[in-house]
Amino acid sequence: MLSLLISSLLMLTNCRSKQTKPEDSAATSTTQDDTAVDSTPMSFDPAGSDSGKIEGLQTVHFGFxxxxxxxxxxxxxxANVDWMKANAGTKVQIEGHCDNRGSIEYNVALGERRANAVKDYMISLGVAPSRLSTISYGEEKPLESGDNEAAWAQNRRANFVPSAL
Structure with a gap:
């Protein structure tokens, strides 16, 4: 009887699930789905990603x-296209941003559509596609931290930063 009890306990301890280390689970989640969005909230940066924007290029704002x-x-x-034509050696990255309403995944996709809309229009006005790249930050790099229309309006934008392409 005692041997039955001991062997049962041994089997139970061997059957428990393996605990993964945090770094193991992070590696696993990135290999499972390359399109996954990092849902880790970022701290508010008062300068936002606009801190590296190019003097002379204006931010484009969008409706809700x-x-x-x-x-x-x-x-x-x-006006930005005119500036790009006058500064022919400049390559830029267009950053798409959103306010904090909506899911992270939805806002990343919306930010991408915004950046691409700006890029496509600039190309239609004569800027070479090789001078433009896009990225979406969704809601992750706000300019304003408030939960009101004034803050949201500032955060719904596409801005321009230098790019090495």
Whole structure:
């Protein structure tokens, strides 16, 4: 009876699930799905990613849940295209951003659509595609931290930073 009890305990301890180290689980999750979005919240950076933006290129703003370019956005982009033509050696990365409403995954996709809308319009106005790249930060790099319309409006944007391409 005692040997039965001991062998049962040994089997139970050997059957418990293997605990993974944090670094093991992180490696596993990145290999399972290369399109996964890091859902780790980032701390608020008052400078946002605009801290490296190029002097002379203006930020393009978007409406709530929009990636279409309104007339004001088109005027801003036209001014940016004029600047790009005058500075022919400059290559830029267009960063798409969102406010903090919506899921992380949705906002990353929306930020990408915003950056691509700006890029596509700039190409249609004569900027070489090889001078433009895009990235989306979704809601992860806000300029304003408030949960109000004024802050949200500032965070719905596409801005320009130097790129080595």
């Amino acid at each position: 849940d929009k990636s279409t370019l309104n007339s004001e956005a088109r005027k801003t982009i036209q």
